[in-house]
Amino acid sequence: MDVLKVNEHHQSVIGGYAQLYRYQRQQYLRSVQSAINDVINSKLLEDTYTRDEVTEIVSGIQNDILNDLEAELINFVQANILMLCQLFQQAEKWHLQLNVDLSEMQNKELLESVQNIENIPAKVEKPKLTPLSINIEKTSELMRQEIFNLQEENKQLLEDVKILHDKILNMRQEYENMVQKCEEKNKMIEELQKIIEQNINSISKETNIEEKKLEAENILQNYDNVLKEQITNELEEMKQKVETAQSQLTLAEMELEKKFNSTAAYNNMKKIISKKNDQIKELRNRLLKYESLDNVENGEKK
Template sequence: MRFARSKRGLRLKTVDSCFQDLKESRLVEETFTIDEVSEVLSGLQAVVHSEVESELINTAYTNVLLLRQLFAQAEKWYLKLQTDISELENRELLEQVAEFEKAEFISSNKKPVLDSIKPKLAPLNEGGTSELLNKEISRLQEENEKLKSRLKTIEMQAINALDEKSKLERALQDLQLNQGDQKDYIQSQDMSELENTVAALKNEFQRTLDDQTETQKSLEENLATAKHDLLRVQEQLSLAEKELEKKFQQTAAYRNMKEILTKKNEQIKELRKRLTNSRVFN
């Protein structure tokens, strides 16, 4: 309260000095026009507005720093603080604070009104800091006991898991031995079946190869026969062509055509001879 009162007093003095400076610097004439008065008031308003704004901002920031210190101390001792913003606008409480300030600065012997009305915060415990530390130690010891109990439970679970693992490993070994014997028996049976299958495949392949050989021989014989038949047919066609040509030459039409061609050839020869003679004379 003393700090806030001193800061408020400094700001009020600053505002008063603003008015005093205005009186001494501007109010030197006897008469002023409306515009001059308006200008003077506007300048004074700007100065006072700036001062008041600075005071309000500074007060808000100061309160933030104060609360920050209190919260840091509360956090150090694991305290949970609660605030009620609505109480900051309680007119009754604000009047009590004003009365407390007046009583504090008017007479130091007078009992503050705020203390008689607003109860103080109840202490955390009767023992103070040492009792708080004892409570924290007790809490940590209880948590330690819980962790020890949990550790024992986990150890028992781990031992049971190891025993179960050993049993499973022995069962797996026995199963692998049994599977090994069965595997040898199965492998012998598989080898026998595989040999039989290979033999059957060999026989089937040999039969297929023999069938292909016989088929190839038959195809070769058929091909040779077809070649002979083709030669015989070609020879018959050649004889038939010759016979047909011979018969055609014996026909009357062929003889007449041959005589006509002979005459025509003779006429052509005669014309060529005449043509040659006429060129010589020319």
């Protein structure tokens, strides 16, 4: 049974299932043989028969066998459906979606490999589906571990988001500090301009006053240009840092939302909300229907 790729427990369950239907097949063959024997003992009592009599006897046997065969096939299909329902019910308790590859049921290699399954002794006492509660402790432990891992991962994501948020707040604070420094430097420039103007006024009576005034203005302009360029570069760099931090925060929030949307709790809540919306729509339609009936009755009374 290695070709079936199932564990030892499932192999024993399959063996019990095969033995059960081998027994039912043998019982069906015995019933067919009994029906044929009944016909031989009850109707084949003479030495010669006409064509019509032979046709009647064969038709009777054929009808009996077909009826028994149809009943047996129906019973076989129904029993397999019940077995699939048991498996699906167990899977749904753990939010699993099982699928069946019907093409594999026509695989000759696999069909040949299961011919000897009926001869393998089953280790289960009864041909019933083993309750899931047998391994409930191990399964529950796995589920708890998975939930713990998800909680830790969400916790780490929340911490990352908090760190990024703190970084953005710090960068905004630095940006505000840079703006404040810029205002202070602008005030310094204005004070320098006033001092230069005062110096220009004090030396207005001296010679070459225009040359000294031009020189002072050039010095002030150069200082102003250098200071503005420095402040602009610092502000641009701070702006890029803030934008980068905001992008990282957005990505982290999107990832956290994606993980939350993929959880079973979110999907179940989404189904419940969808169901409630459908109920509300139905109640609204019924209310509109009753209101229209009331309007018609009021119109008739008038």
